[in-house]
Amino acid sequence: MWEFVDLLISLTFYGTAYGMILYCLAVGLSVTLGLMRFVNLAHGVFAMTGGYLTVTAMSRLGFAFLPAVAVSVVAVGALGMLVERTLCRRLYSAPILEQVLFSIGLIFVSSAVARYFFGPLAQPIELPAWLSGRIDIGVGVFPAYRVFLIGAGAVLAFAIWAGVERSRFGASVRAAVDNRRMAESVGINVNRVFTICFGLGTGLAALGGSLGADLLPIYPGYPNDYLVYFLIIVAVAGLGNLRGAFFVALTFGVSDTVVRYFLPDLGRILILLMIMAVLSYKPHGFAPKTHA
Amino acid sequence: MIASGHSSTRLLDGAVLVGLALFPLLMPGYLDLGTRMVILTLFALSLDILVGYCGLVTLGHAAFFGVGAYAAGIFAIRVWAEPVVGLVVGGAAAALLGLVSGAMLLRSRRLTLIVLSLATVLIVQEIANKMNWLTGGADGLPGISMRPVLGQFSFDLFGRVSYTYAAIVLAVGFLAFRAVVDSNFGKSLVGIRENETRMHALGTPVGGRLRMAFVMSAALAGVAGALQAQVTQFVSLNVVSVELSGEVLIMLILGGAGRRYGAFLGAPLYVFMQDYLAREDPANWYLWIGLLLLAIVFLAPGGLTAWTGALARRLPWRRP
Numbered sequence: 018m019w020e021f022v023d024l025l026i027s028l029t030f031y032g033t034a035y036g037m038i039l040y041c042l043a044v045g046l047s048v049t050l051g052l053m054r055f056v057n058l059a060h061g062v063f064a065m066t067g068g069y070l071t072v073t074a075m076s077r078l079g080f081a082f083l084p085a086v087a088v089s090v091v092a093v094g095a096l097g098m099l100v101e102r103t104l105c106r107r108l109y110s111a112p113i114l115e116q117v118l119f120s121i122g123l124i125f126v127s128s129a130v131a132r133y134f135f136g137p138l139a140q141p142i143e144l145p146a147w148l149s150g151r152i153d154i155g156v157g158v159f160p161a162y163r164v165f166l167i168g169a170g171a172v173l174a175f176a177i178w179a180g181v182e183r184s185r186f187g188a189s190v191r192a193a194v195d196n197r198r199m200a201e202s203v204g205i206n207v208n209r210v211f212t213i214c215f216g217l218g219t220g221l222a223a224l225g226g227s228l229g230a231d232l233l234p235i236y237p238g239y240p241n242d243y244l245v246y247f248l249i250i251v252a253v254a255g256l257g258n259l260r261g262a263f264f265v266a267l268t269f270g271v272s273d274t275v276v277r278y279f280l281p282d283l284g285r286i287l288i289l290l291m292i293m294a295v296l297s298y299k300p301h302g303f304a305p306k307t308h309a
Numbered sequence: 310m311i312a313s314g315h316s317s318t319r320l321l322d323g324a325v326l327v328g329l330a331l332f333p334l335l336m337p338g339y340l341d342l343g344t345r346m347v348i349l350t351l352f353a354l355s356l357d358i359l360v361g362y363c364g365l366v367t368l369g370h371a372a373f374f375g376v377g378a379y380a381a382g383i384f385a386i387r388v389w390a391e392p393v394v395g396l397v398v399g400g401a402a403a404a405l406l407g408l409v410s411g412a413m414l415l416r417s418r419r420l421t422l423i424v425l426s427l428a429t430v431l432i433v434q435e436i437a438n439k440m441n442w443l444t445g446g447a448d449g450l451p452g453i454s455m456r457p458v459l460g461q462f463s464f465d466l467f468g469r470v471s472y473t474y475a476a477i478v479l480a481v482g483f484l485a486f487r488a489v490v491d492s493n494f495g496k497s498l499v500g501i502r503e504n505e506t507r508m509h510a511l512g513t514p515v516g517g518r519l520r521m522a523f524v525m526s527a528a529l530a531g532v533a534g535a536l537q538a539q540v541t542q543f544v545s546l547n548v549v550s551v552e553l554s555g556e557v558l559i560m561l562i563l564g565g566a567g568r569r570y571g572a573f574l575g576a577p578l579y580v581f582m583q584d585y586l587a588r589e590d591p592a593n594w595y596l597w598i599g600l601l602l603l604a605i606v607f608l609a610p611g612g613l614t615a616w617t618g619a620l621a622r623r624l625p626w627r628r629p
Contacts, residue, residue: 056420107607113419114366118562119606121555125599132592241551245427252424286435289428293413296425300417 026156028275034163036270037170038229042243043250044177044262045221051257052194052214055105056113058120060222060247061240062127067093067223068235069131072140082145086227090220097219098212105215106208124240131237139234162231169228173221174263181259190214194257249292255304265303318569322487325573329476333469340468342584346577347475348537351482353561353572355529360558361567362490363522364502366419368554369426370530372410372433373403375549377531378538379437382450385539390456396478396535403531404524406433411523415516427551434549449545453538464540471540478536482529489525490569498522502567559598562605565612574613 046060070089074080080088108116148162181187192200193207201207226235233243250269254261269288277284296302332343352374359365380402381395389395414425437444444450457463462470489495497518500508509515538544547553556579564575587594609616 050420056423058423104607111606111610112364114360114562114566115606115610117366117368117423118559118602121559122599122602122606125595125602127599129593129596129599133596245424245431245551248420248424248427252421256420282439286432286439289432289435293425293428293432296421296428297413297416300421302421 023157025275027159028278029271030157030159030167031163032271032274033267034166034270035232035274036267037166038225038232039246039250039270040170040263040266041173041225041228042222043247043254043266044173044259045218045225046247047251047254047257047259047262048214048218048221050251051259052190053105053109053211054256055109056116056120057105058117058244058248059123059127059240060218061244062123063093063097063219063222064226064243065127065131065235065237065239066096066226068142068226068230068239069135069140070223071227071230072142072235075143082148086224089227090223093223094216094220097222098216100219101212101215106211124244127240128237131239135237137237139236140230142230142235144231166228166232173224177259186210186213251302253292253295253302255302258302258304261303321570322483325483325570326480328573329480332476333472340472342580344468344472344475344540346580347472347479348533348540349557349560349580350572350576351475351479351536352530352533352557353564353576354479354482354486355526355533356557356561357566357572358486358489358498358522358526358529360561361571362495362498362502363519365415365519366423366558367414367426368423368551368558369428369430370526370557371549371551371553372426372430373407373527373530374534374537374553374557375430375433375437376406377403377534378544378548379444379450379534380531381535382453382538382544383443385453385455386450390454391460392455392458392474392539395455395539396532399535399538400528400532403534404528406531407524407527408520411520411527415519415523426554430549430551430554434546437549438546444544447546449543450538451543453542453544455539455542475536475540478532482532486529487569489522494518494521499567559602562612563601565614565618568612568614568618571612571614578613 042060042064045063046057049055049057049060067089070092071082071085074085074088075082104119108119144162148165150161151158152161152164154164181190189200189205189210192203192205193210197207226233226239233239246269250262250266253269254265272291273284273288276287280287329347333340336343352370355373356367356370359367359370377399381399384398385395410425410429414422414429417425438446440446455464458470458474462474464470464474490498497508497513500511500513501515501518505515534548537548557576560575560579561571562575563579564571564573582598583594586597590597605612
């Protein structure tokens, strides 16, 4: 009996750590999709770029883990703003098909570039000593890295909540989402809000890619292979529903871990079927409002 | 039947069929490549019903191609190796999946539809992977050996029968496609693509029309998959991949979606480029195709047929 409880606790723990990374990766996408209604399937490209930058900064330039993550988040955020200014902006009013094609094109090009510079294999990340041990958190002894992920995810969720729902910038973002023309007419520079949001979204992707590099390995197929996970979370939560994305990501992380443990053969099929059922029952996800 | 009544359209439709017939005479050494082009053209044509005419963007069309391929392969091994019957089986299996998944997918649009279509192809892939005893799992389904087509024409080493068989299936598929998109039904699909709310207000049963189109498109994709299984005598997990779903979308866009000949231009061109570039520079194939996609999006939205269409309108005898 106690063994079973222990098992459930550790499955929940591992699932939560996994869910936190997924949250980190998906929330940035939710911002882009919900605000700009821009179907950006290339979100994983920015996560992968962030991961590669972090690994390179650590192994080639001798950065410590956290400074390397910070540098890559800032660099990728800036790259994201550049891409938004030069490319994405021209596609906001284009049909969804063009946006999808643009994303696929970006995925192909970035995977090819990643393969050229780093080769086809996954990049191992050297975790610092304080993250590679195990620590006791009361209910059991767990890997410090996973504990760190959960803590970082919780801090991030709070920061996003405070930043979007409690700040002036967040208010202008929500105004731009609800009614672009009205927001413009009260003096909000919507174009600038869009650029900053895209930078934030891509920066968050880089954060997720870097922090999660030990859990979701960085390799050229990254943007393609993990795409479906980000999309599921964003779609089930509802586009632009940032708080929902947190709960959906955690639920998904935990249930995926539990189902795969008990039903290794059918787990993936079951999870996907459940998601299909939810989405065909609620096509707009659990969002309070319907966007895009 | 306005569009196909137009003389230049009828002429071009005829030219497409003549081109199919002339290919083996012009390039007798490239029949295998030609067969591949023909099969993927049929596949892209089936996707065009959804993307081009209904305006629904999906990334899961390989689910239907794959189910058709597996159904035809398994049917040939376990029941009857007659090719034409196998095509019907493949098409029917895919149509059935289209009926079920269409009911689930078509309540949503845009991003949710893309997610659901991705989930569909991943589920089918995982089922094919796990049902080892039936599908061969990750090793693929070997041992397909087809009987002569209609009891008369056995598949030869040079691929002559394969090409002819595939080309005839494509020609029949194109006639069916033409009949669908030129009918009032097809026109109502275009209406839904342009303004769903208005079509709804006009009393068009939008949901029913889209589900119908979805099943037709799935069936045609299933026939293409069955054709591939029969001609290559092998089915691997690659036929139900997200990658293939993306590739067929690229082929269609390359030619032009919703433009009647888009698939006929895009699929052969893609296969040709893949064959050429992958031989010269296999590592960077995806780089080139990615750059090409970006170029299409920013420089030639609408694909090649939009270009040639604009060109044709400038010809002196087309001036009003």
